[in-house]
Amino acid sequence: MNIKKIMHVENLTHFYGNQIGCKGINFDLYKGEILGIVGESGSGKSTLLKCLSGEISPSAGKINISLDQGGVKDFLSLPEQEKRQLMRSMWGIVHQNPRDGLNLRISAGGNIAERLLNVSEKNYSFLRNTGKYWMEKTEMDSDRIDEFPLSFSGGMQQRLQISKILSSNPQIVFMDEPTGGLDVSVQAKILDTIKSIVRDINVTMIIVTHDLAVVRFLTDKLLVMKDGIVVETGLTDRVLDDPQHSYTQLLTSSILQV
Amino acid sequence: MKIIELKNVNKKFILHNQKGTVLNVLKNINLEIKTGECIALVGKSGIGKSTFLKMLYGNYLPSSGEINFYNNNKINIANSLEHQIINLRKYFIGYVSQFLRVLPRVPTIEIVSDTLKQQSLFDEHSLIKIKKLLSELNIQESMWNLSPLTFSGGEQQRVNLAKTLIGNYSILLLDEPTASLDDINKSIVIDMIKSKLKKDVTIIVIVHDKKIRNEICTREINLEKYIPNDN
Numbered sequence: 001m002n003i004k005k006i007m008h009v010e011n012l013t014h015f016y017g018n019q020i021g022c023k024g025i026n027f028d029l030y031k032g033e034i035l036g037i038v039g040e041s042g043s044g045k046s047t048l049l050k051c052l053s054g055e056i057s058p059s060a061g062k063i064n065i066s067l068d069q070g071g072v073k074d075f076l077s078l079p080e081q082e083k084r085q086l087m088r089s090m091w092g093i094v095h096q097n098p099r100d101g102l103n104l105r106i107s108a109g110g111n112i113a114e115r116l117l118n119v120s121e122k123n124y125s126f127l128r129n130t131g132k133y134w135m136e137k138t139e140m141d142s143d144r145i146d147e148f149p150l151s152f153s154g155g156m157q158q159r160l161q162i163s164k165i166l167s168s169n170p171q172i173v174f175m176d177e178p179t180g181g182l183d184v185s186v187q188a189k190i191l192d193t194i195k196s197i198v199r200d201i202n203v204t205m206i207i208v209t210h211d212l213a214v215v216r217f218l219t220d221k222l223l224v225m226k227d228g229i230v231v232e233t234g235l236t237d238r239v240l241d242d243p244q245h246s247y248t249q250l251l252t253s254s255i256l257q258v
Numbered sequence: 259m260k261i262i263e264l265k266n267v268n269k270k271f272i273l274h275n276q277k278g279t280v281l282n283v284l285k286n287i288n289l290e291i292k293t294g295e296c297i298a299l300v301g302k303s304g305i306g307k308s309t310f311l312k313m314l315y316g317n318y319l320p321s322s323g324e325i326n327f328y329n330n331n332k333i334n335i336a337n338s339l340e341h342q343i344i345n346l347r348k349y350f351i352g353y354v355s356q357f358l359r360v361l362p363r364v365p366t367i368e369i370v371s372d373t374l375k376q377q378s379l380f381d382e383h384s385l386i387k388i389k390k391l392l393s394e395l396n397i398q399e400s401m402w403n404l405s406p407l408t409f410s411g412g413e414q415q416r417v418n419l420a421k422t423l424i425g426n427y428s429i430l431l432l433d434e435p436t437a438s439l440d441d442i443n444k445s446i447v448i449d450m451i452k453s454k455l456k457k458d459v460t461i462i463v464i465v466h467d468k469k470i471r472n473e474i475c476t477r478e479i480n481l482e483k484y485i486p487n488d489n
Contacts, residue, residue: 003341030341188362195361199375217361221340235316235340242318246274253275 004031005066006172006204007052012061014051020228021047025061027223027233029172034198034205036219036236038212038251044228046176049208053174054087067171089119092170096177098157101164102149108135108160109145115168134163138193155186159193166197175207179214191217212255216240224248260328261429261460262291262314267323267336269309270486282486283309287323289479293428296451296461298471301481307464308356310481311431314462315353316343327351329428348376352427356434358406358418366392366417367402373425391420394450396443411438416447423450430454432463436470448474 007029014021022044029035037045051058054075063075067090078086095101102111109131116127132142138159149157158178165173178194179187195218198205207219215222215236222239224232224247232245243249267287273279283306291297299307312318313325316335324334329350335343347353360369370388374380392402395416401409406417415438422430435451436444451474455461465471471478 003345028339030339033341188364192361192364220344234319235343237317238319241312242271244272244319249274 006031008064010062014058023228032202034219036215036222037208039225043225045208045225090171092165092173094175096180098161101161104149107146111164112167119168134167138163173205177209259293260290261293263326264289265324268321270321284484285486287484294458296475298475298478299464300478305481351429352422353431354422358414365403366406370420429460
């Protein structure tokens with residue numbers, strides 16, 4: 001078995017002025033792996049996600065990426081235009097608030113097509129069929145393809161955002177608290193949807209969340225962050241069931257039982 | 259043929275937030291398990307039988323030592339990359355925990371199907387096979403499309419077993435697989451374990467009932483001898 005390393009992160013560091021955002025982050029991500037980044041608010045997990053997804057330029061460190069085409073690239077020293085193109089076509093970012101990731105002025109189908117147009121797919125019926133296909137895959141009613149995002153419930157908007165991102169077959173998907181704003185009753189089904197899609201299309205994913213239940217069901221491995229640094233890393237269920245670091249032990253023993 | 263090997267395995271827990279309490283659980287485990295063996299882990303309650311199984315599954319990290327699995331090559335689960343362990347779990351080692359742990363609102367039949375999908379074994383005959391297994395385990399047809407989280411303890415345990423027994427694993431780790439079952443279901447599960455053994459599956463099981471151990475196990479490993487002296 002030889003699984004390809006898709007991302008190599010070395011000593012990634014970001015400061016906001018004198019304030020540490022994240023510091024000395026190292027990890028490797030392999031194709032098809034789902035990485036969870038957990039920690040309390042202010043731990044640096046969102047800063048790290050933004051550095052990785054190209055939304056901010058880190059103060060120091062290295063991100064090597066190796067996609068299906070084009071060999072190993074030093075992501076941070078790519079020309080801005082190439083970076084943008086890569087982020088548009090190879091990356092997918094699922095925001096916590098679906099309204100940040102959706103274009104509210106165009107229909108559900110239009111939202112999905114918009115992504116595909118970026119990767120230069122222009123055939124109308126293909127775009128429409130793909131839109132329907134992804135709506136069904138994320139358990140939406142594909143008859144609502146012409147409706148606007150605001151006519152959907154919060155859970156459905158999140159499904160639409162996930163459809164939009166996954167339809168263009170991105171090589172790495174970044175998710176920021178994907179079930180954050182949702183009712184508990186829809187969280188589980190969305191997690192189940194994400195999980196089954198991920199297995200079908202073998203996508204590589206990085207998920208930031210403070211919810212340990214989300215990482216347990218969705219992720220393969222974990223980075224636990226505190227005060228900008230990674231305090232523990234490993235196989236998700238190992239970290240949660242046999243935490244080694246005092247902070248991880250505190251985190252896992254603080255979950256309220258229902 | 260040797261399939262599992264433990265070398266100088268030690269396990270202690272350090273509870274940082276409880277005054278740094280150190281619990282020494284198991285010490286100096288050196289042993290080998292051969293393909294097709296059915297091993298019973300024995301010893302009094304709290305001795306570390308579940309800890310032992312969880313270390314084999316990579317769920318607990320040994321404090322030191324090696325836990326090697328021999329497939330085509332040797333892999334030390336105590337010192338492997340996450341995707342290597344996940345791959346091992348997908349195709350090679352199945353684990354049935356004491357309690358079923360699944361996402362809410364996912365139907366029983368999908369939970370069992372999922373194992374085959376993960377192993378890329380799901381095809382047009384799979385549903386028939388899954389339904390047959392669920393029927394054999396006395397899970398009524400009316401329940402197949404319901405989430406098992408509302409089932410009784412015994413039913414949940416049988417779903418938990420179905421989820422793993424449907425797969426094609428070389429090694430099965432079973433933590434009290436018959437604990438909450440009545441006598442009829444117990445003997446059904448024992449027969450299923452026996453048929454796995456006939457297919458040369460290696461099984462490590464925690465089971466308190468001595469009669470069951472005598473019926474299925476080829477060897478007992480008593481964990482008493484791995485208790486650290488300082489306890």
